[in-house]
Amino acid sequence: MSVPALSLKDVSIKRADVPVVHGVSLDVEPASVTVLLGANGAGKTTLMDGIAGLARTGGGTVELDGHRVDKLPTYRRAQAGLAYVEQARTVFRTLTVEQNLLVSQTGDRGPEAAYRLFPELDKRRTLQAGSLSGGEQQMLVLGRALVSGPQTVLIDEMSAGLAPVVVRRLMRAVTDLVELGIAVLLIEQFAHLALEIGSRAYVLRKGRVAFEGACADLRDDSARLHAAYFGTAQPHGGPGPADRPRPDAAESERP
Amino acid sequence: MVNSVIAGLTSGGVYALLGLCVVLTYRLVAVVNFTMAAVGAMGAFVMVSLTDAGVSAWLALPVGVAAGAALSAALGAVLVRWFGGHGQNTKAAVSVALYVALMAVGLRLFGSTTTGAHSFPRPFDAPVFSAGSVVVPQSALVSLAFAVLITAGVGLVLHRTRVGLRLQALSEQPSTAQVVGIAAPRLALVVWVVIGAVTTLVILLVAPRLGGDFSTLGKLINTALAVAMLGAFRSLPLTLAGGLVLGCLEGLSAAVEAVQQYQGVVPFLVIVVLLWWRSRHEVWDTAHSR
Ligand SMILES: Nc1ncnc2c1ncn2[C@@H]1O[C@H](COP(=O)(O)OP(=O)(O)OP(=O)(O)O)[C@@H](O)[C@H]1O
Numbered sequence: 001m002s003v004p005a006l007s008l009k010d011v012s013i014k015r016a017d018v019p020v021v022h023g024v025s026l027d028v029e030p031a032s033v034t035v036l037l038g039a040n041g042a043g044k045t046t047l048m049d050g051i052a053g054l055a056r057t058g059g060g061t062v063e064l065d066g067h068r069v070d071k072l073p074t075y076r077r078a079q080a081g082l083a084y085v086e087q088a089r090t091v092f093r094t095l096t097v098e099q100n101l102l103v104s105q106t107g108d109r110g111p112e113a114a115y116r117l118f119p120e121l122d123k124r125r126t127l128q129a130g131s132l133s134g135g136e137q138q139m140l141v142l143g144r145a146l147v148s149g150p151q152t153v154l155i156d157e158m159s160a161g162l163a164p165v166v167v168r169r170l171m172r173a174v175t176d177l178v179e180l181g182i183a184v185l186l187i188e189q190f191a192h193l194a195l196e197i198g199s200r201a202y203v204l205r206k207g208r209v210a211f212e213g214a215c216a217d218l219r220d221d222s223a224r225l226h227a228a229y230f231g232t233a234q235p236h237g238g239p240g241p242a243d244r245p246r247p248d249a250a251e252s253e254r255p
Numbered sequence: 256m257v258n259s260v261i262a263g264l265t266s267g268g269v270y271a272l273l274g275l276c277v278v279l280t281y282r283l284v285a286v287v288n289f290t291m292a293a294v295g296a297m298g299a300f301v302m303v304s305l306t307d308a309g310v311s312a313w314l315a316l317p318v319g320v321a322a323g324a325a326l327s328a329a330l331g332a333v334l335v336r337w338f339g340g341h342g343q344n345t346k347a348a349v350s351v352a353l354y355v356a357l358m359a360v361g362l363r364l365f366g367s368t369t370t371g372a373h374s375f376p377r378p379f380d381a382p383v384f385s386a387g388s389v390v391v392p393q394s395a396l397v398s399l400a401f402a403v404l405i406t407a408g409v410g411l412v413l414h415r416t417r418v419g420l421r422l423q424a425l426s427e428q429p430s431t432a433q434v435v436g437i438a439a440p441r442l443a444l445v446v447w448v449v450i451g452a453v454t455t456l457v458i459l460l461v462a463p464r465l466g467g468d469f470s471t472l473g474k475l476i477n478t479a480l481a482v483a484m485l486g487a488f489r490s491l492p493l494t495l496a497g498g499l500v501l502g503c504l505e506g507l508s509a510a511v512e513a514v515q516q517y518q519g520v521v522p523f524l525v526i527v528v529l530l531w532w533r534s535r536h537e538v539w540d541t542a543h544s545r
């Protein structure tokens with residue numbers, strides 16, 4: 001088997017001195033989507049912050065393409081081929097769309113690559129990124145990640161608060177990234193959408209890997225998915241609609 | 256009267272330049288830099304010490320500027336390395352502490368107000384032209400031109416070059432900037448080096464007029480901060496205008512006998528009024544984020 005694009009071994013991470021992620025090991029293969037699921041507060045974002053260097057990892061190793069990066073500062077990991085689409089839709093608001101792309105460009109892959117991925121952005125080149133709609137901003141963040149010439153892209157809940165049609169558009173773009181040979185680690189609240197395009201899946205529960213296997217196994221077996229999320233065998237009535245990341249949340253339930 | 260205003264323009268250009276440096280340090284590396292004028296004064300005194308010792312000014316100048324730049328870089332490195340993760344308040348407090356230390360060291364090395372006045376080179380004292388009793392010295396034009404050049408140049412670099420865009424990104428969202436691969440520590444160091452070099456030049460420009468002692472020059476930071484405040488620590492053109500207005504006011508109040516003895520106070524009264532006028536509709540907390 002080839003070297004994984006991203007490989008974690010026994011990674012633990014604290015947030016404000018509280019242990020949040022405990023001994024997580026996980027591999028992301030090149031040119032494929034690996035899905036990372038888990039309930040609210042399971043530690044998914046914290047794990048990605050640790051991979052990107054925004055949170056300090058204590059113990060364990062993080063390897064990009066076979067090279068250890070866990071002691072490197074964030075920008076060196078980015079330069080080593082890691083891109084990170086953060087949870088908060090982090091465009092540089094005062095810069096234009098094109099400038100956002102130029103800022104992250106490192107190699108020959110320029111803004112045009114992002115416009116090919118999202119022709120919608122082409123017309124918006126000279127607009128300030130802060131004036132874009134939420135969906136467009138998310139496209140820009142994805143495009144910016146692509147322009148940095150990554151081997152691995154981490155994507156954290158890019159669909160939050162977006163209309164179903166936009167979410168599907170973004171999901172298609174993720175598969176486009178995979179066709180370019182990029183490895184993707186995907187956190188997604190609409191679990192079924194992620195499982196459709198993913199090959200491997202990990203479910204985090206309270207900072208530990210509670211399930212690891214093929215996406216197909218979870219896709220067709222919602223009881224198993226539920227068990228992995230919450231550690232109970234059967235789906236039940238549940239604590240109510242406020243319990244956001246239901247593993248089987250359907251996009252049709254959104255306005 | 257007109258002569259006083261013109262003399263004020265010389266100071267005005269210098270105030271504008273110092274204010275610009277404060278604003279840029281704040282915007283680009285998120286530090287309210289109290290050490291700036293003292294650092295520039297250090298560089299300037301390195302230069303005069305050399306010329307006093309007989310070294311030619313053309314050699315002493317680059318050495319002095321390099322010294323200012325290096326000192327600024329060293330202070331920047333301290334702030335980046337040990338206080339990088341801290342908030343703006345902490346960094347400002349650290350820079351105040353460094354300022355106090357620098358002033359003490361500077362006074363020790365270069366003497367106090369009474370003992371330490373050095374004669375700085377005055378390359379720009381000759382009048383450019385005079386019409387009747389009105390004399391325009393070169394220094395007025397030089398400081399004006401320098402101020403306008405820096406304002407326009409910085410604007411151009413920030414908006415038209417890759418480095419400038421990265422600096423803006425870093426200023427807007429430091430952590431995301433690093434996520435997209437921007438080498439934040441190195442860029443910050445470049446900013447500190449440039450600020451140190453420019454400040455040294457500015458201090459050299461103003462030193463002959465102010466009598467050339469370390470303490471007076473280091474304390475120019477007060478005026479620089481006031482000017483930066485006029486630009487709301489953000490706008491370069493407003494900072495430029497603020498510096499010029501402040502300089503002219505100072506010149507004017509020197510000429511009008513009635514207010515002469517309050518010369519030092521007048522500009523600050525005007526600043527307070529301007530700030531009040533500008534912020535009359537603002538909610539302080541939300542309007543003054545970086
Ligand atoms: N900056 C922080 N300081 C302290 N604790 C934090 C911080 N960020 C997250 N936590 C805590 O760490 C735990 C994991 O949070 P994290 O954001 O990683 O979860 P998540 O799986 O991404 O959840 P979500 O689905 O809501 O995004 C939570 O209990 C949270 O309260």
Ligand SMILES: [Mg+2]
Nearest residue numbers: 044045046087
């Ligand atoms: Mg999260």
